[in-house]
């Protein structure tokens with residue numbers, strides 16, 4: 097609670113700004129509009145839209161509106177506590193910064209700014225394989241804060257081992273294996289522009305800092321910046337993965353492993369049967385399978401089926417404090433933030449990301465308190481009612 101508590105009382109007391117704060121909107125929808133004014137057309141076209149016509153991305157957000165919080169009265173909430181622990185990692189609140197690649201697209205300091213902001217607010221940072229800063233640079237930026245590593249499992253086992261050993265050596269403790277992007281989804285806005293950040297010379301420091309990857313490059317990156325993009329395209333797609341290969345991964349990672357991209361209750365059960373420690377119920381913010389179900393709609397059944405065996409994390413569509421409260425009440429142990437923190441990053445670097453995180457946590461705190469809860473641990477399905485149609 098330490099970090100968040102300090103900031104909450106000194107800056108965002110009762111939701112009001114008391115001291116110096118960045119000149120940024122406090123609601124995340126307005127923040128997205130402001131970020132759209134500063135992002136390049138390419139960056140905007142990559143970050144904001146989703147797969148296909150965006151039906152799943154819209155469904156992700158709309159799903160939260162089908163639930164309403166039912167406030168309780170005269171329940172002492174003078175001392176409130178958002179602090180929690182997930183798979184041994186302590187955090188100021190049940191919120192993590194989700195893995196997001198190529199963040200220099202949004203701001204020159206990219207992942208370094210986001211990682212510093214996460215550490216300053218006391219939330220874990222999940223570092224993407226697809227990042228524009230290396231595993232080691234981001235570890236240094238996080239300092240004493242919690243470090244989780246997200247794996248895009250490359251086709252080359254030697255490269256995969258290299259990523260894993262570098263991450264472990266740099267002090268990352270938890271592995272989040274993203275399963276929903278073995279092939280990049282159909283994304284018309286990028287296709288129409290002929291632009292994908294990781295195929296250009298930018299955005300793949302995580303690969304170009306890797307000795308195994310560099311050995312795979314026939315031409316040096318200095319000679320031909322396009323060579324890295326081509327080598328990346330040859331190792332990134334991995335549609336041959338199946339459940340049997342998790343044993344291989346388990347042998348190579350000592351800490352907890354979470355599977356990201358789970359949407360089917362049977363896959364959640366399979367994750368438990370294969371000895372995983374957690375899952376992230378996610379559809380990648382609607383960026384992969386357009387027409388897929390809303391992520392929140394899958395959460396209750398999944399949490400019910402495996403919540404006693406696995407840590408159940410959730411993402412896709414979180415845009416406000418009440419959204420966080422609803423996901424927790426429906427069975428999530430914690431949520432991951434995606435696009436919203438990128439908008440803060442685009443507008444003001446580290447300060448902008450901190451602003452987004454503090455606004456979100458302050459709104460979670462006020463929503464819980466005014467609904468009669470001293471802690472998110474008191475939430476249950478009974479805290480919500482379905483919205484009448």
Ligand SMILES: Cc1cc2nc3c(=O)[nH]c(=O)nc-3n(C[C@H](O)[C@H](O)[C@H](O)COP(=O)(O)O)c2cc1C
Pocket residue numbers: 142143144156194195196197224225226227246274356378379380381382411412413414432433434435436
């Ligand atoms: C620009 C962008 C890049 C992303 N890169 C990754 C990535 O490298 N690895 C990953 O597992 N998920 C990635 N994601 C997905 C997020 O981790 C998360 O699942 C998603 O953004 C949640 O949906 P939301 O943006 O609606 O909150 C990315 C999302 C965005 C918007």
Ligand SMILES: O=C(O)C(=O)c1ccccc1
Pocket residue numbers: 197226277280294380383
């Ligand atoms: O754009 C994404 O959503 C994403 O996860 C990704 C996938 C491959 C390379 C870079 C980012």
